[in-house]
Amino acid sequence: MLVSLSGVTFGYDAELIFDGLDFQINAKERLGVVGPNGHGKSTLLRLIAGLESIEGGEMSIRRGTDIGYLKQSQELPEEVAVHDLLLATFPEAMNVKRKLDAIHVRMEQGDGSEETLAEFGDLQHRFEELDGYALEARVDALAAEVGFSAEDLKRPAGSLSGGERTRFELARVLLRQPDLLILDEPTNHLDLVQTERLERRLAEYPNAFLVVSHDRAFLRATCQGIVEVERKKATRYKGGYDAWRTQREERLRRSLDEFVRQEEKVEKTEDFIRRNIAGQKTKQAQARRKMLEKLERVDRPEDVWEAAGHLGMQFDAGDHSGGREAIAARGLCVGYDDKEPLIRDFDWILHRGDRVGIVGPNGSGKTSLLRVLLGRQKPVGGHAELGYQVGVGYLDQKLKGTLDPSRSLVEEVRSLRPDLTIDQAREALSRYRFFGDVVFQAVGSLSGGERCRLSLLKVSLKPHNLLAFDEPTNHLDIPAVEVLEKALKDYPGTLLIVSHDRAFLDAVVDKMVWVQDGVVQVVEGNYTTARRKLWGSEGKAVAK
Structure with a gap:
């Protein structure tokens, strides 16, 4: 076990994100985290990475576990070269290298004492243990995989764009090879070639990783288990993305069958009680009434994925198909x-x-x-x-x-279709999952x-x-x-x-x-x- 969460509760302000969350990830597991937007995928990663504190329940991390989290848009030193910052991922090796360089200068100036030679030998041995002579090649190779050219590596880190900073952080966390690698939408800002390189690198990754992604091909290529975040819980599934889809449908079918069977049983029992509560079978009716009172009712299963997919999306090509x-x-x-x-x-x-x-x-x-x-x-x-x-x-x-951004959603719709009434505009918005007072909010307040x-x-x-x-x-x-x-x-x-x-x-x-x-x-x-x-x-x- 690397990380375990038991009965965890967490929320933002009055909104409860997790309630009684149980989750565990073990060494070398390769898990993808899926779920509709807003159900807590990124929050789960942040809790495990220690960037948020649980409000209830227990969370335990195996002693000595190194957790690496892909950070987004981190501030970077303005003048330090990208290459030097990537090398700084290995502080001990770089410190040993600086000492070796300093001793080398002393030796060139004539210091050939036994003490100096012994110190140089010890440092050189330690540098070899840290694989120091291969670090620059590792850095250059991984930087190239995420899209940095040799010229890019010479640039000051302050010149990197938002997308480049994300790719830089991806390279830095991959270089560390932590016991648990946590990636939140790692393919953002990667092109297809870079994404496929990342897939190959994760296929060879020696430790555990936990990844949130909306890229189905990426999940298929990298993950051997799926964690579905829904209804304030996390459910584990064995197998990859396609196996999860099959198992999920089967689980929902079984849950619905269980709900229907119980509803039918309750209906028959209530009918028996109504017919016999004042008759010769009064005691039987009373006993069944007590049984119903103690019965743990099964909730009708809610398919949050189906609900999230309730979009009345369609596009009209019109009456004229245009020129050939x-x-x-x-x-x-x-x-x-x-x-x-x-x-x-x-x-x-x-x-x-x-x-x-x-x-x-x-x-x-x-x-x-x-x-x-x-x-x-x-x-x-x-x-x-x-x-x-x-x-x-x-x-x-x-x-x-x-x-x-200054218009309300209703105003935005009617700016294109002024013939629509407010109610008609609201109906159109509801087909794209905009309900209630949200339609009167400013467009600028919306998420991506x-x-x-x-x-x-x-x-x-x-x-x-x-x-x-x-x-x-x-x-x-x-x-x-x-x-x-x-x-x-x-x-x-x-x-x-x-x-x-x-x-x-x-x-x-x-x-x-x-x-x-x-x-x-x-x-x-x-x-x-x-x-x-x-x-x-x-x-x-x-x-x-």
Whole structure:
């Protein structure tokens, strides 16, 4: 046992997050934590990492257990190089190295005393024990895996962006190799190549890890057990992600059967009591009444995943399907005027009815390509144009320019559809899980997931024969992503989607645009098929 929680209660203000929580993780276990947004996944990780204090119950940690937690957006020393900060993950080794360097200088200056040589030998032996001579190679290799180039490692840490800081923290915690590695949405800010590298590293990780993720492909690739957080509890399941889905459905079925059997028994017993309480079988009726009073009633099982997936999401392509060529690009160069183009000489036609996914490494120009194709950004060369009567429903990755933070949710809906009454706007909002007085709150008060749902609602309010979405699954929990998948499968128009969600791409597209090193390749098939065609089953490049 590494960490054990027993009967734990915890909450924020008046909201109780956990009540009677029991959970344990053992050495070398590989567990994924799942659950709809707002049910306490991240809170569970923070409790285990010691960043929150339990309010009731007991929590025990095996003596000497090193727990590593992926921190988000930590403040970093402004002027220290990224490489030096990563090496600082090994303070003892770096301290020994400084001493060795100092003695080496003394020896070069002529200090060859037996005492100095003995001290140098002892330090050198300790440095070898700490694997010090391999540390720089380890740091460089892991930094490259999460997307840092040799030039990036020379940069001052203060220059890192928010996403780069998250990747830096991921590298730092992986270098430590703690007894228990805790990762909260580790694939955020990673591109697909970096995500698959992380999967391979976790497959070889020698100790236990606990990971929260909405990336179903990532959970399938890394986890051997699933912890479902719901209704203020945590339930353990053996096996990976798909085994959990099967076991979960079976558990719910059994719980519902138990509830129904008890309800039928109670109904028959109450009927017997009513018919016999004043008759010849009064004593039997009284005995059964006492039995009912002592009966521990089974609650009707609540499927929080089904509830979280209650989204009336659908998209209308309208009466006109648009021209045969939805988008035509000729000699397209994408980038910025003062820099080398990200993409050069791209010729392509998006045909009516195509369902296309766009993927590539971070910084390769996926979002810029999408915006240029839609006419939302100027190309640095060539041209792109929309086809005849093509109407675009666009979802921005950062949700900028589509939502006014000062408006209420009702006002935001009616800004696009002024013909809707307040009640009609509220009804539309309820289909996207906005209820009660929430609809009168300011848009600026919403979480990322809520803003994404509101943006998707706005796209659905008018017909569009081309949907162009940039990272639509960002901020959405798994139930919402699966509803979006179904809505897009049912959508009869043209799709153009930038995404790093492999399971999502496999479900909704049948053609891939792969952007890398200034080159764009168009490959038939969903993500898994296209990847196999381009990179082979072993992940090695077979095409440029």
